[in-house]
Amino acid sequence: MFQSFEVTARPEQGPPRLAALRAELVRAGLDGFLVPRADAHQGEYVAPRDDRLAWLTGFTGSAGFCAALQGVAGVFIDGRYRTQVKAQVADVFTPVAWPEVSLADWLKGQLPEGGVVGFDPWLHTPAQIAGLEETLAGSGIEMRRVDNMVDRIWDDQPDAPMTLAAAHPMEFAGESHEAKRQRLAVQLREAGLKAALITLPDSHNWLLNIRGQDIPRNPVAHGFAVLHDDARVDLFMAAEKLTVLTDHLGPHVRQRDPADLPDYLRELEGPVRLDRQSAPVLFADLLGARAEAGEDPCALPKACKNEAEITGAAEAHLRDGAAVVELLAWLDAQEPGTVTETEVVRQLEELRRRDPSLRDISFETISGTGPNGAIIHYRVNEETDSVLQNGHLLVLDSGGQYLDGTTDITRTIAIGTPDAEARSAFTRVLTGMIAMSRLRWPRGLAGRDIEMLGRLPLWMAGQDFDHGLGHGVGAYLSVHEGPQRLSRMSHVPLQPGMILSNEPGYYREGAFGIRIENLLVVQEAPALPGGDAHRKMLDWRTLTLVPIDRRLIDIKALSPEARDWLNAYHRDVAEKIGPRVSPVTKLWLDAATAPL
Structure with missing residues (x-):
């Protein structure tokens, strides 16, 4: 692993x-x-x-x-x-x-x-x-x-990370860092600001088209940055991280010693944009009255992916989907009682490694069977490693960090023959997931305005789950990316290019867990015959392409619209993933995507 x-x-x-x-x-x-x-x-x-x-x-x-x-x-x-x-x-x-x-x-x-x-x-x-x-x-x-x-x-506290940063290729970034800096500098000038302090690594890594290895599973280089209103950047990052980036960064990005940042902030001319939700309180103390509260200027532009980033994400999901399908076919061939949670993790990670563009997994793989599946962010270890038994459900939540995109997918898998209670709960979760996938909504709505749609089938049965319906996802960056979310706490309007997860679930402590997750990208919705031509609508394009376990579906409980959506989704999976898997797996995939 x-x-x-x-x-x-x-x-x-x-x-x-x-x-x-x-x-x-x-x-x-x-x-x-x-x-x-x-x-x-x-x-x-x-x-x-x-x-x-x-x-x-x-x-x-x-x-x-x-x-x-x-x-x-x-x-x-x-x-x-x-x-x-x-x-x-x-x-x-x-x-x-x-x-x-x-x-x-x-x-x-x-x-x-x-x-x-x-x-x-x-x-x-x-x-x-x-x-x-x-x-x-x-x-x-x-x-x-x-x-x-x-x-x-903490006597044996590890050293601060000091890994080498690298340039993120233009073919995947889709926009030069010069263009990004100029674009955001215009916004600073229009707001009457002299500079913006950028403290989130994924933000200044996105801004400068660099990636690093300072955080496990997240391809970022630690540091802080100050963007000036003339598009210059002072980058407070250890020089040893940037040894191969001199030409890439160019003359308008100046490396500074991170230890000098406090003194620098004491003297920095204001007003300076400071995100009070993410910056250290120390920086607000140092800036004093020169600090002007406002959102990280990179947050929204980074969230709205450009054409190159969306294309890269789609391509990454095709390759990632093939790896997950190979895993599911392998798992289905194993007898219940013969495979452990860690063996599933090991097999899946080995299949992902076959792709040379894979740089890491995007988070610690969650592989929880039976009662372990009810632990929402379960991490298997030697003490908890369990055998997949007949009648159990397996919650498998995983993802990859590829040069062209970040993936995150969850599938709940029947081990042997599932019982009626599990099938009923799974079908409610699936119904909510499909309802969100099919949604069209007017521009201007935020995650809090629509996320209840994914919970409604569970609510009607007196059930719910204790996590958001979905989170934003980066472009070969953090698998959890703001500011957009499908959450009752999110007020950020959804915009074209944003990638989010759609992952309703249900968890019965001590018994089983269920979660189904696809990644979706917001796009302009096509006009409908008879629709209001003056009302701009948005909808989703589904990026994740992996079958959903038909054995867990109570077909009678699915509406005709939900059944049609699932059959169309499975046709798409078969057409796009089938040519990418082995002949044996292709036979399994044909059966797994057969119409309901």
Whole structure:
């Protein structure tokens, strides 16, 4: 398998590490300290050096934080991780349902007489701290900027990543970095801004058409960038990462020492755009009144893929789809009770490796059977590795990072003969997934306006799931990319070129999990006969091409429209993937895509 880079802590390591942290808090005069999952770039995925939450608590989820006080240490997790956290943290840590329980309310309850809670100003955003301090007003609780307390006790903390960055070819980028810089500089001038501070690696990597290897599974190079209103860029990235990029970057992109950034910001002429949702609060402190709140200028342009990026994504999905189909055919030939979760992961990753354009998987492969499938972001290990038994479901969520695109696909697979309850739940999930895939909607709507369509069949049965319906996906960048989402919290209008996942699910703790995921790209919808010619509509083009397990479908519960969509989808899969697989797999594919 691809090497795993996750920092982990065994449950027995939790108590001594927490005790060491508490001793450090006493020396620093603190009553508590916040340990976020995030790094200085607020990325979902972090380098091993920055995985402080996992090192301290053992929790390896991609979102959450710990509030370590002298008497209690709360691990705040959302609905995706409430099963996972129980298995990963020692009993010295208390899981807290978040955001139902806010950090401010929890702190008030735990520190009724007030106290001082420290936080690392590199690891929290201005929006987070301002919101927390506002809610804590009058409680006597003080939030204090301090050095990182975990770093003080983590003796074998890994070094900061220092991998070589490379140019992203124009044939896949579709636009030169000179053109991107000029385009965004015009927007700065029109807004009366002198510069914009870009803290997200995927943003400045996209802007400069570079990629790196500083984060496992995410092809980005760490650093910070300042885009000026004349299209110049000061790039605060270690020089050793850029040794092969001098000609690519050219004279208008100047490399600067990252250690010089604080002093640079103290002197930078304003006003300066600062994204209060993603920049470190330290940067807001340094800029002071010169900071003007606003969204990362790269976020929306990066999300709206150009023709080259969409073409690349489609091509990557064809090759990726062939690898997944080979895996499904192989798996179907194995007898129930003879294959483990890790063997499925190993086989799938080996099939993907056959493509020379593959650079990595896009996240740790999720392969969960039976009760493990109910853990939404399950990560198989030696202790949990389970055999695929007759009657079980397998949730297989995986993806690849290819030079021309990023993929993310989930299929739920019947092992042997599924029971009626699983088939009913699967059919409801499939019905929601198809309803979203078929949707046409007026321009201007955001994810929050339409995501309920994918949940409706489950709601009507008194069921739901604790994750968003879909997330944005990058172009050989992060597999989770904003600002667009299919989520009740997303207010960003969907626009042509945006790639999102469509992944409803259902999870019965201790029994099984179900999730079906395709990637879709937003496009202009063709006019319909008799439609309003003045009402511009959008719809989806489906990128993912892999069969959906027909054995799990209750055909009688599908509407004629849903059945027609699925039959058309399977015809498309057979036509486009069939020529790319082996003869044996082609026979399996023909049966798997036969009309319902």
